[in-house]
Amino acid sequence: MYSISNVVSLLLLLLLSSNQSHASPTPGHLETRQSTTKKYCSPTTSICYLEYSWGTSIPVFRIAVPDSASTNAPFDTLLQIVSPISLGWVGFSWGGGMTLNPLTVVWPNGNGATVSSRWSPYDLSFVIALAPAEYLTLILNEPPFPTLIPSLQPLPPQIKQSANKHSPLRPPTSGRTLPSTYSSASYRTVSASRNATHWTVETVCTGCSKWSGGGLSATGVNSFAWAVSKTPVSQPGNSGSSFSIHNNVGMFSESLSAGKVPKATFDAYVKNAR
């Protein structure tokens, strides 16, 4: 059996080593670049968004919600993604990480785009065997605010196997694999287009503001995350297509206030989305 102090030291070590591996995006030549969140009002429509950008090789993400949104009731969310043409798929996480929250994954499909609703069921950043049948699962939320949420539980057999096979401490994928399709969120496409440099998709989601274990705050700060891949998906016309792992991920935290749109304006804007 481990003593408490041994376990605590181990946790600290794991936390430190993990922070070096996959936090916010840190490709060497981009380190000094700052992400920006601001209010962006479309010059051609009546919609103002909360806009996130992080340089020219990462998509611009724009979010808008009706101003009637309240934290305890579900509300629709509008997401516009303007992606460099070189990217094969782009993912947006409504809860600030890959696992246990709704993921919006989009990719170009001819001149249009496919929107795919996904969810990653497991979050096993570290698995420590305490006894043959029990594992301490540490859920690590990455920066900006890393938090460790320990829980003692029996693991799903396939994860247990993978943890044992490769290392008792860190399964190779941390439970993160191709996200499953997620039927509790549905999407309607407002528009999709492409030009010589970018592809753009705008979609309205019903079911991205509240989920099992979490949800968006209508008034407070929310954590969001994104992922991008240069590799095209295997079946662009199929929202259930498989795709390969991202080349880059990042996170940001912001309140929705810059993206609050009068409800009537929001509803009129998404009315004809299909």
Ligand code: HEM
């Ligand atoms: C085939 C699909 C995918 C695979 C195999 C995959 C795998 C992984 C792995 C292994 C990590 C941990 C990285 C590390 O330990 O260094 C990770 C992190 C991450 N992934 Fe994915 N991923 C996939 C799709 C996605 C999608 C669609 C999103 C959508 C937003 C996403 C968002 C993230 C984010 C934000 C992180 C960093 C934060 C976290 O670990 O939760 N991933 N992914």
